[in-house]
Amino acid sequence: MLMSNFFPKNLRATEEYADERTLSLMKRAIAGAFVALGFSIAALSMVALRTGWPHWDIVSALLTFYLVPATYAYRYIRTPEEKRRPTTARRNLLYMSIAMVTLWSIVGMIILPGLDADTRLVAVSIFIVVVYAHCLPFALFPLIGMGLMALNLLPLAIQLTLLNDDSVIAFGLCGVMLLFMEVGTFCWLHRKDMLALKKNEADGAPDQEPDxxxxxxxxxxxxxxxxxxxxxxxxxxxxxxxxxxxxxxxxxxxxxxxxxxxxxxxxxxxxxxxxxxxxxxxxxxxxxxxxxxxxxxxxxxxxxxxxxxxxxxxxxxxxxxxxxxxxxxxxxxxxxxxxxxxxxxxxxxxxxxxxxxxxxxxxxxxxxxxxxxxxxxxxxxxxxxxxxxxxxxxxxxxxxxxxxxFRSREMAELNNDLTDARERLTEVNANLEKQIEERTEELNYQATHDMLTGLGNRYYFSRKVSEALKEQNDEQAGFAVYLLDLDRFKEVNDGLGHLAGDHVLRVIAARIANACGDQVICARWGGDEFVILERRDVSEVQVEEFATQLVAELRKPIDLDSGPVSLGASVGIALCPEHGTSAEQLLEHADIAVYRAKSRKTGVSVYDDKWGHEASERLQLVQALGYAIDNDEIEIAMQPFVSVENGSLTGFEALARWHDNVRNVAISPGTFIPLAEESGLMPAMGRMILRKACQTLMKEVPESDLRVAVNISVMQLRQHDFVDDVVSTLAEANMPASRLELELTESVFAGDVLQIRQVLSTLRDLGVRISIDDFGTGYSSISYLRDFPLDTLKIDQSFVAGLRNGGEGLFSSIVSLAHGLKLSVIVEGVESRHDLDKVLSLGGEEIQGYFFARPIDSGKLGDWLEKHSSRPFSMKRRHLSVAVDNHSG
Structure with a gap:
């Protein structure tokens, strides 16, 4: 077992640290050459003195050859590192050593037979020292060293064994045994040298942690x-x-x-x-x-x-x-x-x-x-x-x-890693801060501007009016508020499509901006309404003149693919402080003036406090609305939500509908809902809509997970008993709170934020879902979205319309923002296959729009469900040259 491993692996040839070992070999070879020279002289001198050997002078002269390897090794050491050739140098030094060994073997064969026992013993003892001087420098390359030792010792051992002297036969065999024993010496020396080289390379650190x-x-x-x-x-x-x-x-x-x-x-x-x-x-x-x-x-x-x-x-x-x-x-x-x-x-x-x-x-x-x-x-x-x-x-x-x-080296490496990580983190933070700054600027711009037209939005304009009012309170110049409503825009939008309508809005916005210049503030109020704030002391004549010129500019034809179209506009004007000292008053009076301009087709109308007819009509409408609420005449229609993942039905939005039985006309939600809010009827009407929505859902789909979304106004949230109303309504309908979703417009952020947040948190704790409706058209704020207890964000249909004209970046930003705040996304206003494909490619969890279904009367909901509940809508994207418009789903 032991002899099978007599020649270990570390004695085998390897090129590890070959250059360093060669340099050390040359240094040791110089010392070995002079040691061998000294003992060789001593051996020859002793033999010459004892035997009178006649050829000692010739052999002594040959000893000068020891200077050859010493000189060669010295020149190698002095050679620049880049010019050294280690392999060649080792080979040449080996050849020189073999020559010296051969010379000694020949001399030994000549001298030993003629020596007496004592002289021979001394000579052999000295010769062994010479052998070590020849071979030990090559311990750095043990295979070479062992071969050289064999070349030294074996001839001597064989010659001693064959001298026909029984007393030295065993002595000769000792040389053979010494050769085997020297394997351990070479292994030990080689191991010490390699450990020293590795230690120097690692700056004194151990390779691994000791056990x-x-x-x-x-x-x-x-x-x-x-x-x-x-x-x-x-x-x-x-x-x-x-x-x-x-x-x-x-x-x-x-x-x-x-x-x-x-x-x-x-x-x-x-x-x-x-x-x-x-x-x-x-x-x-x-x-x-x-x-x-x-x-x-x-x-x-x-x-x-x-x-x-x-x-x-x-x-x-x-x-x-x-x-x-x-x-x-x-x-x-x-x-x-x-x-x-x-x-x-x-x-x-x-x-x-x-x-x-x-x-x-x-x-x-x-x-x-x-x-x-x-x-x-x-x-x-x-x-x-x-x-x-x-x-x-x-x-x-x-x-x-x-x-x-080891621990010190590990700590040093860890510190280096931490330093590198800190530098990388600093660089990442710098890039991140830059991205956040750019993103914040982008979102701030989006929060204050209308994405379709590039003008300021409702929030931006309201803030500017508030600033103007503060200046007015400081006894500075007054200002004028213009409310502009396009004529016949609905005809263009419905007849030529939303893409054409969007193009018209952009052209109108550009003309308004050009007419206003840098000193007058203009914004899109919503839909086809625009507002203008002229922050200087102006007379009624001046504002009428400016509005008339603006209307004339807006009536110029607009080029569309189907041909040019011309639109009119109606402008209502309210002056501060003559017509109001608050933003609400001024905008309300400007709205009344617009209504007067439209009804009388004058184009421009400045508010007059003496007007009462319009107020009378509004009063009659308020009374009719109150009667309809008291008699439970407000109905609901349900528009479905569809899952993007599999096209299945996930719920409905409950939409209020009012048919005035006295005048036998259907009143638009855009008319009676703002009127209900202005007249204080909204809480009562909201309770009615909430009750009917829950009852309808539980009647038609009592055992499903479908939910119903109900729009809630700020006025309802301010009611102290609003949470109790929701709880009692759910109990009366026997409906789980998780199937109810309350939709809030962004105007909720303009109210009493602390109270509203508390109410919403209470409702959400009960299991009711909370969503923000018409996102991007009102008082959007990232901080509000982050701080309020919300579940869902509904992207306004204007952003879907923007997809038809390259609005993908903005749409994706809103989706990313919602997902970053851990909110799900509902996209409303999907009216065509083209819209659907765009939305599917950009993200969102649910979709709502005419493409799937128009609002369904509650009495017809059962039939619709029977037809569609078991047949999911196809969510597979299509690549068609012409978009397919499917309003029926």
Missing amino acids: MSEEGFRKRLVFSLHANSTPAVMMQSVAAFFMVITLRVEAYESLLWCWLLGYLSVQTLRTAGFLAHGENPERLRLRDWRLLFGAGVVLNQLAWYSLLILFHDIMSGFSLGVVSGMFIVIAVISTVGITSDRLLLYLNSAMCLVPPVLILFSGEEVWSMVSLGMLASVSLLIVVENIHRSALHSQKGRLLQRLTE
Whole structure:
């Protein structure tokens, strides 16, 4: 098992750190060349003095060749790094070394046969030092070094074996065994060099975090036993060689060399064990590795015992003293590498103590020697224990140092990562802040401007009127408010389509903006109504003149695909402070003036306080509306919501409908709903619509999850008992709160925000859904959308109309805004297949519009459901050259 791993992996050829190792090789080669030169001169001098060898001068001259590799290595070191060729340099240095080795082998073959035993022994001893000087620099490239050592030692060993001298045959074989044992030395040196290179590359940091557990520490101790014992083996081998030289006498010389051969064999087996552990520590359990190592220690000591037993007879006088001192040295050397294992340290120390004690006991003063031996034993135990404790503390200290270095490097890497992350985050934040700023500017613009015409919207205009009123209160100049309503726009919009209507609105808006210039503020109030604020002191004549010119400008033909069309306009004017000192008064009076201009077809009308006929008509309408509410004559119509995901029906919006039975006419919701709000009838009418919507839903679809959405005004939310009304209505209809959705217009944000938010939060806690209707046409504010308890955002149909003329970016922005606030999206006003395809491509969860169904009378809802509830609408996008208009769904 052990011999199969005698040549470990780290002795195999590798190019790792090849440049650094080559540079170190050159530096060591210089030192090795001069060491080899010095000992070579010593060997030749000794041979020449003892034998009078006639050719010593020629061989000495050849020694100057040692300067060749030294000079070559020095030139390589001085060569700039970018011009070095490591592979070529190593090859050339190897060739030079082989030449020197070959020269020495030839000289050895010539000299050794003619030398006497003592001279030959000295020469061989010196030659071994020369061999080490040749080969050890190549420990950085161990395969080359081992080959070079074999080339040095094998010829010498073979020649000694074949000298026909029985006393040196074993000596020659020792050279062969030494060659095998040197594998451990090369492995140990190579490992030390590679660890040093890796440590330098990592700035002193360990490769990985050391295992500080008890099991990990035990593994570390066993590893230390095997990794650090190679020097002890080599030093004991050297001591054994000198011991043989000390005891050498002619009668026992052959036996001494045989003992040395056996001893080197034992050390070779121990070296094989070290290498096997280094190759694969997991092959055996820790206990087995420890037992195997202990067996090697015991075997090593038994080999020394055999020396004492076999050669005790020739130990006397000076040699006995030298052997005793040598045993003491061996006792010290043998502890190298095993100080971390208490049991092995004690065992080795006790066994080392036996030979010198036996030698002392051979004297005459036995009892004094026994006392001295006991004292030495106790002292040895104390010293050994201190050595063991010191070794453990050293091991732990090194592990803690490695752990500290590892943690320090990890912290440094973490700090670098954090620094990089912080820099990236700073860059991302800067980009994000820029995007937020741009997006905020865009949303602020969208919140204050009409997306179709580019003019200011209702919120923007109301704010400007408020600012003008503050200036008026500060006794500065008055101002005029114009309300402009287009004539015959409905004909264009219904007859030519919404795309044509949108184009007309954009052209009208551009003409109004041009007429107003930079000093006069204009905005789109909604639908086909526009408002103008002239913030200067103007007379009634001046405002009429300006309005007349504006109407004339608006009557100019507008080019459409179907041909030019001309529209008229009616303008109502209210002056501040003559006709009102609040925005509501001024706009109401301007509205009355528009109504008068339309009814009398004058085009322009300035409000007159003496008018009463219109007020009378409005009063009659209010009374009729109150009667209709009291007699439950307000009906509802249901318009469905359709899921974008699968085209299934998800609910309805309840829309108020009023047919005046007295005059037998249908009153538009655009007329009676604002009138109900102005007259205070809205809370009563809202309760009626809410009750009928819940009852209708539970009558037609009692067991489904379909919901009904009911429009709620700000006035209703301000009622203190509004929440109670909702709860009682749900209980009366036996309807779950989750099936009710309350729709609020953006005007809710202009009211008492705190009170309204509290009411909505209470309702939402009950399970009622809250949505914002007609988003983008009123008092939109991102902060309100974020702070109010909302579930759904309904995109106004004007944005759908904008899709017909490139309004995709704005539409997508609104959808992204809603989803960013975790609101679902309902898109209203989808009237054609083209609208549907556009909406499907841009996003939203539900769709409402004429494409699926017009508002359905509550009495006809059952029939409609029977036809459509089990047949989902198709949500598959179509790519047609001509949009298909389908109002029936």
